[in-house]
Amino acid sequence: TLIVADPAIGPAGEATAEARDWALALERQCRDLLADLDAVAPASAIASESSGSIPTLRELAAQGLPHARERIEEIARLALAAEELARMEYGFLYDETRHLFAIGYNVSERRRDTSYYDLLASEARLAVFVAISQGQVPQQSWFALGRLLINAGSGPTLLSWSGSMFEYLMPLIVMPAYDDTLLDESCRAAVRRQIEYGEERGIPWGMSESGYNTVDAALNYQYRAFGVPGLGLKRGLSEDLVIAPYATVLALMVEPEAACANLQRLAGDGFLGRYGFYEAIDYTPARLRRAETRAVVRSFMAHHQSMSLLALSHLLLDRPMQRRFASDPLFQATLLLLQERIPRANAVYANDPERLDSRSPADAHEMPMRVFSTPDTRYPAVQLLSNGRYNVMVTNAGGGYSRWRDLAVTRWREDTTGDPWGAFCYLRDLKTGDVWSSAFQPTLKRSEVYEAIFTEQRVEFRRHDPNFDTHTEIVVSPEDDIEIRRVRIVNRSRKRRTIEVTSYAEVVLASASSDALHPAFSNLFVQTEIVDARQAILCTRRPRSREEQPPWLVHLMAVHGVEGAFVSFETDRARFIGRSGNLSEPQAMRDSGPLSGSQGSVLDPIVSIRQRITLDSLQAVSLDLVTGVAETRGACLQLAEKYQDRRLADRAFEMAWTHSQVALRQINVSEADAQLYGRLASSIIYANASMRAEASVIAKNRRGQSGLWGYAISGDLPIVLVQLKDPANIELVRQLVQAHAYWRLKGLAVDLVIWNEERGGYRQLMHDQIMGLIAAGVEASVIDRPGGIFLRSAEQISNEDRILLQAVARAVFTDSQGSLADQVKRRLP
Template structure:
């Protein structure tokens, strides 16, 4: 035992080896699919229109917009994304070099300051955005990425001329296509009937290519002719898929299918054309002339050195060991041709090598930035940045090791611009979360901790490695407490500006950041989990699969974020998906995927640079046994007990009539609606009254109304209390910012009506859901009614009969809509157009009828309380044209089975032209676009409330005051004795 003691002491002193990540085949396939979709962002948006620069983001919702601006970090991520796409086999070598060269050509033309690129540029004009600003972090990121790119480019010369991952990359793209085809097949329905043979043709084409590709990958093609034959066959198969989809472009429920089919075909063609350019003898001559030396797949450098310049006819004996006299004239001709094609291929390879050398030199040149003016030699710290427009250096500085400045600091030290003291001047304050100690950051975001790891290596049992693992554990534990997927970082969240663009800021785990209030927000960013793949691949992949199952993926991989913060959510909604894609987050995710799937390629390239090798020691700092710990008890308490949810104020009225009308105001700034709790209303557009209304607090029976009639019994009532005055069994009105809601129950039917104004178009949307609570089938008529004005309200009130004479109505029966306009009094007068539309969803429409004459609708001596149109069982009369008293009325007859819900939308709006009105009628036939109005209305209301000093309580107070402004209020009238004075 004593003799073995030294051996035992050595053995127990060995560092504990962590088990390597073991991903299942399903998980590996999932990550490859995610990588292909993520690369799609750069494939689609980094091109000539934006000068080969990545636009900052693409937002799908609330409005689709591409942000044509970029930053140095975006540029660096895009350049490394190109290289990563080559690692995956998504692009050919020629594409990689062409994309990189085009971006570098643009960068040469961009204004700089001491070698630094400014923080923001317009990608369309390349003009720096004001104020012109140099960011230390962004410059450091770009420099580090360029110095990682350079050795990556140089190493391409030693790689086969066709990447070994080429067929794998094509297979992944095909699998993405197959996934979308499966989604289409599982769809709930298609817009039009699809012939079975259309599905069969598409599926057959996909299956043929899938079988071909599986066979080619099994055969592991290792010769040029075999690989060329395989790629040529795949091109034919991919084109067949495109052709099959083109035969029925609108018949499939999955709209992304044609796009992915085109990408697949292009990927196959690019790989085949790359091979033909570098090995032109494959197509110029029959296989019999090509010997084994020209069949082996060479590296780029080997091909560049290949030459047939020897004795005989262009050295043909170098290949076959034969002389000129042994060859027939035809064979000599073929020999000449072979020599020429080999020379052409060799020259093409040499051009690629030359281009690689130029690009690598450019990358290193762009990375030469002067950081001296940002560095404070007294504190040994870097300033946040410099406002070049104002010639002002920021007073604040980066002073934490656990921050995104880490890459900039390392590069500056390696370049000799900062002394090593700068690294050790960065704060190393520790905190303990979940029993693990980790470096404290500013905001506790995954971005701060893990972004530098995308290119920089890490070493086991070091301070940084311990921090990486501890922050992942803290993120997982915190998300488990909150009941959400994990992964919190800086990201977009569910607040938009006046232009409906998502806002962006840092979020983190309470207790891991110095910033206070981290527990007040709960925003999950999927890219943060993608970063975590580099630390704990199994846990991260499980979390990504969970988020994918929850529907958080879009066309380009995972959406930007999911906001669970209750104060920023509409009622009855648990979360809001931030449907945008940010360039640098897409790049970060793609690099992290490559880290785990390709065994750290960027880190190996980073380590290969001699400039960095001498500085690697600073990354191997051990975990201190003692040190200054940050007290984070308050933030940890916030983790254990999240802040109570903020309840947005609303007004709830349960009476059908009140002493003073309760009103709700809805507006987008141009189109305005006032609604009372009884159901009275008016609509205004700019300075025109859209519908007729009179100031009558007692009757309150003017506005837009909707009637409901039970066909079997003949009984009818309205969706609100007005105008029929039928007392409901149950009645409730809810006024919240941006919306008015009415609920009532009558004779076994539940009615739920929502009224909103679209921020996007000048329309109001009244949606009614009718639920059959009885146990028998019901036939119901739903009739809308409004009196048309389209004139200034004062003019209509002064001379209503005269005002009515100039309105022209037109019924569009195919569209189930009505158009109205006023006849111009002069030939140059431009008159507006009113549109009125009704659509039905989730139900069977038995009949539709229309009326535009008030006298025909009401009948003699009748009023809106009981109009003739509701007393008679006949359809509406269909009068149109130059009616004396214009209205818009549409009636639908529908059938409701027991417990069935039918949704009816009534859209009323105003436009400048007939064409614009027809466009809106066509637009709002689509259920999804109608649904979007409700989302936009809520978003718009939140934007308004974000403008100081507005708030929801203030808005509700102003609305209460509006009632006394719109309607006379006797309670606020001064005493007669005061008035008489």
């Protein structure tokens, strides 16, 4: 029947070579089945006609018993072998610090690769799930997988590395899916986006890793991952257009009707071969001959064919592999991991993921950090934290600012001496009356041990006081526009202690420039509201027109580990500071008891929450000071409810590392480079004479800010100036362009001015080299724009303007002084 129905039968009834192959395969299968039958009921045992008797079933069963025993023993051996394979060793690939699996293992060098599977939307989630179920790795490994979200047009979608169908759908072949969960919705949204992208490009849909229309010297098709731009972090996805039919077959598990229609289209376009659909169809113009619109990759990959068969069985036989998977007792205890709900959050990415570079940082193992054992540095050292929308700057003394988009959330001024601006946490021992803060600012109290630790994902402060240890961690959530300051307090005394914990921050919710010019006027428009049910404070600005929709700020204190008591609030700075008071000794910390609870249209708005906590000897408590911004009051209330939950707050800390790694990968910056650029940011935010031009040059300046306007530079933003004379030193420009990308990523607006000081006929050549360097990276879109990069020829700048630019620049570099790292190290010891 198979042969007759096969289209390989010719019109005259003659079988083609393909039909003969199928006939031979059928013959072999029948022969094998006959051999099995003969082993159970051998023909020799059947009596001949002369014997006059036929053996009974009992007799035949007895004769077949030895063969059956052999079969059972073979099955047992195979089951044991399968069990051994199932319990493969994962330890040598597992990084216990990151809780991630390495991409591979270098056997000759006996070390793991320096890249890791760090995204939930990848095939790695299957291996991680199995390893957790077997007890080989901790459950924390599942939550270490990145959950970076975007809105793919049809709902929140997990980002993958290459935006391929394989990453999203391959695990579904065996792993169960649950409706309305993060994984289920991401898979559905990814397929819908793949369909939309195919429609946009006018081709069948379904992109995944596959072969493509390029061959090596042995005429073997080359292979790599392809995907839809926006779904993947990998840079350059839009440059290739390769459709893999097996990707559509996988989509049968999610969108069966759309997938069937696409498969019919692929078949109608002639992409069926001897063993089914061909490997891929390449529509990339760069790999096509003239007048061609597509090239068929005429190969068949067993891996893709087997996945297709399993996907078909999923649809036609009601998920047999998933049911087997879910019935395994080992996996049943871990299935809850697959039921993670969709977070009520905005997408992590503000920038287009398409801009990510496919290269990894130079060394994924390195985790440089800056550690300060004193707050008394000559100039404040800073660390920048950001999720692309919400930005935080913290100094080594504990000062800093918080900003959301173009608005200042908290008040800040450039004060290299006092540094008394930012969000703070006061602590008061009710028994002794001692008052101190979680960092050096704002109380300026010395501690026995003090450390400020800066890494890309967080800022930490550790201090050791006579009766208490205090550890503070600060992160910005990748999911929501909030910052969390987690303060852990340990009572080291031998007695029970009661302390009051009080938060403090001055509210702005306006542009930093307008607040600096007219702070009193700006304060008049801020309204505060205490929400007792959420133990939170909300703030907003009264709109000046019907069209204006000002954002809302939320501030809350969540205590974990013990019960907080006597919660009180303050939103009036005058009442908090008191007459002739200051932040180092405010009236609110001199007076014990609850805060006043003032709210409404106060003259000088702040957010301050106080709770009383009692700790036994050696007992610890953690509390989260959460400050964030949302566009509506309702969204702020949701944030307040969300971050009262310790587990969801923990998630922000867990995701901060993943987000920082992806963000650095986005601009192809290593951790070591990021720390270097962070050091330099200190001199941009706080003017540092050692990084500026010589004092004699600054003294010669006679021009004002308007002198910059002729060069399209406003002068409103800090300026970093680099002077390049020798084309051989263009690496300095590359480093500063990369540093500029880092600062933009962290929300620090800077004008980078590049002087081309090349003389003679090679000036244009070096100009083109620099422009090519900029245009090839993520900074191409900010050339000659505020907060961008300005390339100017030194010959076109008058001597007076040259002095002006050097005088106003926060940092001046010249290529004759060595690399960027050398110059920063020499001038910022």
